[in-house]
Structure formats: C-alpha cells, structure tokens
Amino acid sequence: MLYKAEAVVLRYKNMRDADKVAVLFSRELGKIRTAAHGVVKAKSKKRGAVQPFTHSAFLLRKGRELDSISQCEAITFFLNLRNELKRLTSALYVCELTDELTAEKEPNEPLFILLLTTLKWLNSNVVNGVGLDKITAGFEIKALGLCGYMPQLTRCVNCGERAKLPLKFSYKMGGILCTECNNADESALTISERELLTMKELITTAPGKLKDIDVSNESLKRIKRILNLFTVHHLDKKIKSN
Ligand SMILES: [Zn+2]
Incomplete structure (x- = not known):
C-alpha cells in the first residue's frame, strides 16, 4: 500500500x-x-x-x-545549514532532539511545524552567532512541552506554592523550587528571576522573533545547560550532538 x-x-x-x-x-x-x-x-x-x-x-x-x-x-533544501559549522551543529541538535523525544508513528503536527520553522530560521542569513543559540534553546523548551515534558516554571515543584525568590531549578523534579524547598534536591541549580523570565519568553516567542530576545550570553549559557540537563534526565540518555 x-x-x-x-x-x-x-x-x-x-x-x-x-x-x-x-x-x-x-x-x-x-x-x-x-x-x-x-x-x-x-x-x-x-x-x-x-x-x-x-x-x-x-x-x-x-x-x-x-x-x-x-x-x-x-x-x-536549507543549503545554508551545510555551509557553516554553527548552523550545522544547531540543525543536528534540533533533529536529534526530535528523534529522541518522539516514538514512531505518533502524529504531532505542532512539533512538525515547529521543526520546519526552526530549520528555516537556522538557515536564514538574518540570524547569526548567538541568535542561533536562542533559536535552538527556544526549540528545545517548546519541543519538550509539545512532547509532554514542559518544565514547571510558575509553581514550586515540591510544595505547589507560587514560588518566592530566590529560586532554584531542579532538572530531576522537573521545575523550579521555592526558597523553602531549596534543599529538596541537592543537584538543583540556582536560577535568577530574570533567567526564569527568559525561559518563559523562549516558550511564548515565535521562532523568527527569538533572535531579538534580550538575554546576556552568560544567562543564555546557563539556561541552555539547565535545559540540556532536564532533557537528558527525562530522556534518560545523553544527547550526543550538543
Ligand atoms: Zn516549595
């Protein structure tokens, strides 16, 4: 057939x-x-x-x-993705994530549209350098959500209260920990209020606008690390190409 x-x-x-x-x-x-x-x-x-x-x-x-x-x-063809190492590794990462997050023959059209749009912007000449990292991070957090793994970013994952500052992010428990619950997971990482806002922005911002998100290189690196630890922990296996 x-x-x-x-x-x-x-x-x-x-x-x-x-x-x-x-x-x-x-x-x-x-x-x-x-x-x-x-x-x-x-x-x-x-x-x-x-x-x-x-x-x-x-x-x-x-x-x-x-x-x-x-x-x-x-x-x-998205030919630009083959012409520059950073574009290539970014495209490899989003394709590998899609592969790891999904099972065969389970339709997920929103993820298909997100993947296609993300590749289009990774291929675009108007995006360069750190802009590519923002697009990749935006893809990762949205793809996690579309596959049922959205991190909890509003309420504390331990007590369920609207989280107060300062905060930690527990990639093992799947979201933020409030001040009182800071010790619930020893491996939890410190996350600033601003970084938490950026993570929420990565979810709500369309792929084409991600390059304009206002975030320092240092914060973006920390967010990427948090997302990667979260992804690896939830997939229980290392994502190789990041
Ligand atoms: Zn709590």
Whole structure:
C-alpha cells in the first residue's frame, strides 16, 4: 500500500552494507523509519531529497518491518545549514532532539511545524552567532512541552506554592523550587528571576522573533545547560550532538 507524507529528514544512515535508513519526521504520522535503498540508485536529484534537514514530499510503501521510499521530491533544501559549522551543529541538535523525544508513528503536527520553522530560521542569513543559540534553546523548551515534558516554571515543584525568590531549578523534579524547598534536591541549580523570565519568553516567542530576545550570553549559557540537563534526565540518555 502506498501513502503520501510531507516530512523533514532527521537522519540518513547505512544500516547494513547496501541498505540505507532515512528517519523522517512527517506532518501526517510523526516519526517514520524508512528503507531508502531505491533512492540511492536513483538520480542525484532524488538522493538530495533524503539528505538530513531536507523538507521533502514522499510517496511511501508500507512494509512488514520498515516502510520504504517509493518516490521523493525535495521542497526545501536549507543549503545554508551545510555551509557553516554553527548552523550545522544547531540543525543536528534540533533533529536529534526530535528523534529522541518522539516514538514512531505518533502524529504531532505542532512539533512538525515547529521543526520546519526552526530549520528555516537556522538557515536564514538574518540570524547569526548567538541568535542561533536562542533559536535552538527556544526549540528545545517548546519541543519538550509539545512532547509532554514542559518544565514547571510558575509553581514550586515540591510544595505547589507560587514560588518566592530566590529560586532554584531542579532538572530531576522537573521545575523550579521555592526558597523553602531549596534543599529538596541537592543537584538543583540556582536560577535568577530574570533567567526564569527568559525561559518563559523562549516558550511564548515565535521562532523568527527569538533572535531579538534580550538575554546576556552568560544567562543564555546557563539556561541552555539547565535545559540540556532536564532533557537528558527525562530522556534518560545523553544527547550526543550538543
Ligand atoms: Zn516549595
């Protein structure tokens, strides 16, 4: 049986000697692992459509183990992502996060739209340097929320009270700790009121506006570290490409 899917290619790799596996994140079905051997032999135009980060239209054939790619055509290549190391590592990180956060064939269209929009802005020449970090951090916290792991940023995760200052963030318990509960988790990290506001801004700001968020490099680094610890703890495994 054949079916259509619009997808972003998350990964493309050799499985065995001759077989290639392309992991897609589709608008219709969420993550789909596909056998891509037919595409490798095809003309280079088709090969381009299964390269990582490419946004493509697919015609897939249902298989017993893996579905296979019958036809594909690139919609957007995002070529800039390959031209600059920082853009490349940022794109690899958002694709790997999407892969790690999702199970196969569980549709999540909001995450698909977020991923596609994020790649578009990571690819854009109007975003550079630290702007790319803001877009990646914004993707991470929004993607966590869309997959059911939103950190608790308003009420203390230990007592449930509206948190008073100063605050800590417990990546193990999944959110902020108020002054009274500061000792509930020894590994909790200090977070300033301003940094907490920035984390909330990362959630509410559209990908294209994230580059304009007002945050110091030091605070952004701390927020990225908090998010990464939170993500790794909740996925119970290390995200390699950050
Ligand atoms: Zn508390």
